[in-house]
Structures are given as C-alpha cells and as structure tokens.
Amino acid sequence: RLSNRLAAVASFVDAGAVVADIGSDHAYLPCFLIHTGKVQKAIAGEVVKGPYEFAVKNVRREGLSDRVTVRMADGLFAIEENDAVDTVTIAGMGGPLIANILQSGKACLAHVKRIIAQPNIYAKAIREWAVLNDWTIIEEDILKEDGKIYEILVLEKGSATYDEMELLVGPRLLVTKSAVFLEKWKRELTEWNRVLASLESAEETEAIKTKKEQLTAYIELVGKV
Ligand code: SAM
Incomplete structure (x- = not known):
C-alpha cells in the first residue's frame, strides 16, 4: 500500500499526464500511477545507485518495464526531450534541495505544465523559487502521517507575488487553516x-x-x- 503522503501527491497528477518522478527511490509513485490507470507512461529518476537499482527491480517485479523508464540522472536531467513529460513530481526531500534541483535543471522544464513538490521541511524555499521563476502556486495540501506533517505544493506556469507570511506558511494553506496546518x-x-x-x-x-x-x-x- 502506498503511503498517504505519496497518495496525496498522486492525487494532484492529472489523468493522462506523462510524469517524471524525480528522486523516485523504489519508484513506488510511478508504479502506483500506472496501476491505477491514471497514467500510461512515467519516468523514474534517481541519482544514487542503490535507490536506482531498487527502482529498476521494483518496476520489473511489477511488470511495468515497458511503461516506467528508470534513469540514473541528477535531478531534472532524467527528463529527455522525446519523453513529452508534462508533470514533475518530487517528493520526500528538503525544500532547499527540491528548489536546487528545480533551479539547476530549469532547462528541462520547457514542456512541463505542472510541478508537484512535497518537501519534508522548509517549503518556503520552493515558494521563493516559484516566484523568481514565474511559477504560481495553484494548490497546496497538508497532511499528517505517522506523527509527521507534510506539505504538498502544486505549481503551474504564471507569475505571482506572495508576502512573507504566505511564503512561509503557504498562500493556499493559509486560507484553509486546517487543523493539521495549525x-x-x-x-x-x-x-x-x-x-x-x-x-x-x-x-x-x-x-x-x-x-x-x-x-x-x-x-x-x-x-x-
Ligand atoms: N520520492 C520518494 C518518496 O517521497 O518516498 C523517495 C524519497 S527519498 C527520501 C529521496 C530520494 O531522492 C533518494 O532516493 C535520493 O537518492 C534521491 N535524490 C536526492 N537528490 C537527488 C537528485 N539530485 N536527483 C535525483 N534523485 C535525488
């Protein structure tokens, strides 16, 4: 069973999207998206050999090698021109690392319409990156699992400005003020x-x-x- 955290990330993927999951580890998220029928094709990117091999093994075990391409690459460089990737998921890392990955691989985002980021800490770094690079926050979510609280940010192209409070706690989350947020x-x-x-x-x-x-x-x- 997929964690509630990754299931929440998956819920923001549009049906029919072509997804690149960056820092995919076991490739659980791309496999889940294919199994549910939401997605037909996905890329799983990993920069570390161990997790890359886990991903390859898992995709093979699930019988999805023709649908999920596992690549060993740094960040967004796992995306190739011919993939037609339109959605990037990047989960389970610190906000500053996610922002760094987005920044250094910006050129690979040319055809990407949506970025779904799930930082474990300091989501502010991603919101700041978004503002500076003409991405806007269309949706946010927050959830608690096993005592830990996770935020999810959904970005699409567009310019936006946020004040200090919105950058820190999230413009959408601030409106909703859920119990988990508080x-x-x-x-x-x-x-x-x-x-x-x-x-x-x-x-x-x-x-x-x-x-x-x-x-x-x-x-x-x-x-x-
Ligand atoms: N995305 C999965 C999740 O949310 O459960 C795995 C999260 S795991 C804690 C973070 C993964 O990101 C690790 O497997 C790590 O090797 C990978 N990673 C870190 N920096 C990366 C980079 N620059 N490019 C690709 N993968 C990276």
Whole structure:
C-alpha cells in the first residue's frame, strides 16, 4: 500500500499526464500511477545507485518495464526531450534541495505544465523559487502521517507575488487553516521558542545575533497565523 503522503501527491497528477518522478527511490509513485490507470507512461529518476537499482527491480517485479523508464540522472536531467513529460513530481526531500534541483535543471522544464513538490521541511524555499521563476502556486495540501506533517505544493506556469507570511506558511494553506496546518505551526513555534531560549545563554557572535533576529521575526509572523 502506498503511503498517504505519496497518495496525496498522486492525487494532484492529472489523468493522462506523462510524469517524471524525480528522486523516485523504489519508484513506488510511478508504479502506483500506472496501476491505477491514471497514467500510461512515467519516468523514474534517481541519482544514487542503490535507490536506482531498487527502482529498476521494483518496476520489473511489477511488470511495468515497458511503461516506467528508470534513469540514473541528477535531478531534472532524467527528463529527455522525446519523453513529452508534462508533470514533475518530487517528493520526500528538503525544500532547499527540491528548489536546487528545480533551479539547476530549469532547462528541462520547457514542456512541463505542472510541478508537484512535497518537501519534508522548509517549503518556503520552493515558494521563493516559484516566484523568481514565474511559477504560481495553484494548490497546496497538508497532511499528517505517522506523527509527521507534510506539505504538498502544486505549481503551474504564471507569475505571482506572495508576502512573507504566505511564503512561509503557504498562500493556499493559509486560507484553509486546517487543523493539521495549525498543529504544524504550533509545533514550529514551540521549537523556535526553545531554540531562541537556548541561544539567549550563548555568547552573542554576529551569526548568533542574525539567527536570533530571524527566529524572532518568524515567531512574530507565525504568532499571527
Ligand atoms: N520520492 C520518494 C518518496 O517521497 O518516498 C523517495 C524519497 S527519498 C527520501 C529521496 C530520494 O531522492 C533518494 O532516493 C535520493 O537518492 C534521491 N535524490 C536526492 N537528490 C537527488 C537528485 N539530485 N536527483 C535525483 N534523485 C535525488
């Protein structure tokens, strides 16, 4: 059974899409999309040999080798011109790593219409990347599984501007303010206050001072959620 987290990512894939799942690990997501009939063809990209081999084995075991192409490549370079990929999924990594992957492989996004990103932490990095690169956030989701809280961002081409609060917590999630969303930011506030308190007793170097200012700003912002 697919995790609720990956099932939520899959729910944002349009029927008939051609998907590239970047950092696919076991290729669970592309296999699931094919099995459900939503997608006919997918690419699974992996940069690390172990997970790449897991993906190849799993795709073969599922009998999907003709539908899921597994490639060993760095980020979006798993996408080739002839694939006609229109949807990119990229899940289970930190926001800054996802933003880095999007940035360094931008040229491969020419025909891509939708990016579905599921950062484990710091989704802000992806929202900032989106604004700078003319992608807009059309949908967001937040869910809790096994005690962990995950955000999902759905991007399509288009320009948008977001204020600091929207960049941090998500423009769509902020409108909905679900129970999980409120729990996430309550948790973050507790953690930031704890870190801030521990920094109070540290010697105030320039770096510590900057960190304290940043935390104080976040605490003030999220206090308004
Ligand atoms: N996407 C799956 C999920 O959400 O369950 C797997 C997540 S796993 C924690 C992250 C995967 O991303 C790892 O298998 C790692 O090898 C891969 N990865 C990290 N950086 C990558 C990159 N630049 N290009 C392709 N894959 C990458």
